[in-house]
Amino acid sequence: MPEGHTIHRLAKDHTAHFVGRSVRLTSPQGRFADGARLLDGRALLRVEPYGKHLFYDFGAERVLHVHLGLYGSFTPGSQPAPEPRGLVRLRLETSETYVDLRGPTACELLDPAGVARVRDRLGPDPLRRDGAATEFARRLLRRSTPLGAALMDQAVVAGVGNVYRAESLFLLRLSPFVPARSIGEQHALAAWALLQRLLRAGVRAGRIVTTDPAHRARRSGPARADDAHYVYRRTGLQCRVCATPVRTEVMAGRNLHWCPGCQSGSDG
């Protein structure tokens, strides 16, 4: 589900369907009833993605803030919208379409100061126009934590999650275990460029695919889902490049996957 690419794609979709229109807001589940009532019927001015956060500007200093967390999802559809099924925190509707929001970590109303508080916690976002390579390098190279932990820190780079962490470090042939500050500016800038490329591809494809076609299994049938990654969730399977078994270990509270063969100095 959601790393930064998902959020930016949702922002595009929701901009197309809801911006400039009067939007109906309801909370079938009831947990966001007050917020929905306050915004109901207003015109949506703008949808802005930042890292893994979504901001819906309804004017009058009222901003809907959504963070999907690990399980949150938006389900889109055309009118007539069906009876809400399951726990729908928020439904957005126009006369033509609707989306149902389930399981978000955050679905709240913020004033401009609240928006600023969220944004201040975030580092540069590779998917934004104002995303800055040098600022990313500055923040990354200040960390003494392992590289694989620093990349998960949203204050270092906003929008990167567990899949992009594992896959980008593999593609850079960098060990997740070295201190972030030890990799040097050249590697930091290369990491930024790669993340930018991977995340943009993710927005376009609607999913994370990092493998080169030459490294995907050769089959006549349709591509399998697990062809999409080099190391993510491939514990114990042979590395697609060097055949060393892929290893897994918890780092920064999440399962980190890496190839000890390709990513030098990464014995754990």
Add this chain to the structure above:
DNA sequence: GCTAAATGTTGAT
């Protein structure tokens, strides 16, 4: 049918 894990973050220990 049940359990564990999942592309995440926060707040307490």
Add this chain to the structure above:
DNA sequence: TCAACCTTTAGCT
């Protein structure tokens, strides 16, 4: 470092 929170799904029985 760990539990809590929100929900769905894959992989067991």
